[in-house]
Amino acid sequence: MDLKAYLKEQCARVDEALDGFLPKETELPYSLHKAMRYSVFAGGKRVRPILLLASCQTVGGNTKLAIPAACAMEMIHTYSLIHDDLPAMDDDDFRRGNPTNHKVFGEAVAILAGDALLTEAFKLVSDPRYAAECSPPGLLAIIHEIATCAGSYGMVGGQVVDMESEGCNDIDLATVQYIHTHKTGALIKASVVAGALIGGASGQLLAAITRYGEAVGLAFQIADDILDIEGTTDEIGKDAGSDVARGKATYPAVMGLAAAREEAQAMLDEAIRALELLGPEADSLREIARYVVQRHN
Amino acid sequence: MDLKAYLKEQCARVDEALDGFLPKETELPYSLHKAMRYSVFAGGKRVRPILLLASCQTVGGNTKLAIPAACAMEMIHTYSLIHDDLPAMDDDDFRRGNPTNHKVFGEAVAILAGDALLTEAFKLVSDPRYAAECSPPGLLAIIHEIATCAGSYGMVGGQVVDMESEGCNDIDLATVQYIHTHKTGALIKASVVAGALIGGASGQLLAAITRYGEAVGLAFQIADDILDIEGTTDEIGKDAGSDVARGKATYPAVMGLAAAREEAQAMLDEAIRALELLGPEADSLREIARYVVQRHN
Numbered sequence: 001m002d003l004k005a006y007l008k009e010q011c012a013r014v015d016e017a018l019d020g021f022l023p024k025e026t027e028l029p030y031s032l033h034k035a036m037r038y039s040v041f042a043g044g045k046r047v048r049p050i051l052l053l054a055s056c057q058t059v060g061g062n063t064k065l066a067i068p069a070a071c072a073m074e075m076i077h078t079y080s081l082i083h084d085d086l087p088a089m090d091d092d093d094f095r096r097g098n099p100t101n102h103k104v105f106g107e108a109v110a111i112l113a114g115d116a117l118l119t120e121a122f123k124l125v126s127d128p129r130y131a132a133e134c135s136p137p138g139l140l141a142i143i144h145e146i147a148t149c150a151g152s153y154g155m156v157g158g159q160v161v162d163m164e165s166e167g168c169n170d171i172d173l174a175t176v177q178y179i180h181t182h183k184t185g186a187l188i189k190a191s192v193v194a195g196a197l198i199g200g201a202s203g204q205l206l207a208a209i210t211r212y213g214e215a216v217g218l219a220f221q222i223a224d225d226i227l228d229i230e231g232t233t234d235e236i237g238k239d240a241g242s243d244v245a246r247g248k249a250t251y252p253a254v255m256g257l258a259a260a261r262e263e264a265q266a267m268l269d270e271a272i273r274a275l276e277l278l279g280p281e282a283d284s285l286r287e288i289a290r291y292v293v294q295r296h297n
Numbered sequence: 298m299d300l301k302a303y304l305k306e307q308c309a310r311v312d313e314a315l316d317g318f319l320p321k322e323t324e325l326p327y328s329l330h331k332a333m334r335y336s337v338f339a340g341g342k343r344v345r346p347i348l349l350l351a352s353c354q355t356v357g358g359n360t361k362l363a364i365p366a367a368c369a370m371e372m373i374h375t376y377s378l379i380h381d382d383l384p385a386m387d388d389d390d391f392r393r394g395n396p397t398n399h400k401v402f403g404e405a406v407a408i409l410a411g412d413a414l415l416t417e418a419f420k421l422v423s424d425p426r427y428a429a430e431c432s433p434p435g436l437l438a439i440i441h442e443i444a445t446c447a448g449s450y451g452m453v454g455g456q457v458v459d460m461e462s463e464g465c466n467d468i469d470l471a472t473v474q475y476i477h478t479h480k481t482g483a484l485i486k487a488s489v490v491a492g493a494l495i496g497g498a499s500g501q502l503l504a505a506i507t508r509y510g511e512a513v514g515l516a517f518q519i520a521d522d523i524l525d526i527e528g529t530t531d532e533i534g535k536d537a538g539s540d541v542a543r544g545k546a547t548y549p550a551v552m553g554l555a556a557a558r559e560e561a562q563a564m565l566d567e568a569i570r571a572l573e574l575l576g577p578e579a580d581s582l583r584e585i586a587r588y589v590v591q592r593h594n
Contacts, residue, residue, distance in 0.1 A: 023449050023450065027450075028454065028458070028475070029449070029454050029457040029458050029461070031457060031461065032449055032453065032454060032457045033449060036449065079412075083408055083409070083412060086405075086408065088403075088404035088405045088408060089405050089408070106385075107385035108383075108385045108386050108460055109457065111380055111383065111385060111386070111408065112380070112453050112456060112457055114412070115376075115380060115411070115412075115415065115453050116448050116449040116453040116454075118412065118415055118416065119415065119444050119447050119448035119449070119453065120444070120448050120449065122419045122440060122444040123441060123444035123445055123448055126437045126438075126440040126441040126444060127441060128437070128438065128441065131437055136433035136434045136436075136437055137433045139433075139437060140423045140425070140428055140433055140436060140437065141423075141425065143419060143423040143440060144420060144423040144424060144425065147416050147417070147419040147420035147423060148420055150416050151413050151416035151417050151420055152320050152326070152329050152330060152333065152413040152416070152417065153320065153324075156329065156409050156412050156413040156416065157325065157326050157329060157413075159409060160326040160328060160329045160406065160409055161325070161326050163405055164326070164328065178325070
């Protein structure tokens, strides 16, 4: 498959849907809706929604029904970036080469834009206009999975431990693993699982997809850690080496760059292995996993 | 009915359930879970959950099934207070006489505790352990109603306009109405509607309960505005007169204290009138409406 063309096509599909789902800038309160759209359309690669759609397709589902959940995952991801960038958190002025939300709209609106995006995600997945063709118990299971992975036992929990570990000299591998599987891994796993659930997967198939999601989620974050060291500022969209400068808990910091590279490859192998029982219908998931680990921007 | 005893009993019921639903302080990340619990158990009167339970009971529903949604509303309310108090927003050091969340746990953890409480609310309402006895399409409708009222067209939208109106000299009644019906009213309405939906209400009954919820929500906030002027610091739990000092958009500021008092009474009358078709089974809703407008703390 032509991965580049596939990603471009799926990205455009997600962008168009997001544009339709998000509140308009011409609706009150203008500043809030402008701020929400600013960060959602700030050049994200749509990794989570694309994984969700690919997962749904892999298990034989109708990806049209998965579009709202895919967009919901991107809204949750975007809210987490807006809040992470705040002065009280990572205090970042730039993201993907653009000024961060609070630099443009001020801290208060940035906090509220994040809050509204998180809320909007749950509104979207439960919207009767889009939910009608899905099974209600299935949708409830998806909402519960997303909320579990995004909350205090998932993404938010990972962010807290990440922050509290910053600058500590004695971080061990277990802590870095906790941070990565929670802060980044949980939402990626949730995307893959939600896609499979919408596609009607259960039993062995759902278990395989879940294992794939966990491995890809961890591989993604280790690759990100490595990119922070090896990438150029232009490639990363913010200052290269900023993790090191901040004393962030990362794989390279704990085990060295070479071992971190091996670990990312091991996770990629595990993700591919998890899909063993599947044929060519899982090729998109396999290709996305490779792309996630080997990407340079 | 003995309203004081009723409120005390319902409050205890909600508190006990919240304690069971919220993540434990002994679970990772400790600081996050501590911060979440700190604000949830900081002396709230549980107006929203009690309204939800009363509404469910009024339409003949089983209030046991409404407990998770009732607690979810309190989590959303608490998250909104934590974020409102942040230095970038209202910058309040005290709430209900206690130091605000960010004064105790720092800004970063306070932001994340709010995020986690909002997420936890949706996790709770979709939890298969509690959702099993409810109708899945009904639960989806409730999730959608809650998310709509809490998001950019509801509570968060109201907070943005409230903030942006602060200190402006030419605020008109329409703006104050927008702020109040969105910032406070929406979540109160959602509580009442969710309770009625869980209780199986539809048609004329649901419409009546909805009208009641809208009127009580607005009455509640006008009463709050008046209390800020007339109450003592001890009664309010924070500095009396702080709305005036900040140039907040309030009913008394726009129409004067006497007219604001009349408006609160008019809203109370409207709430009571909305329940005309109901008998004594709606007495708890009627009493709560009176309490909400006439309370002094």
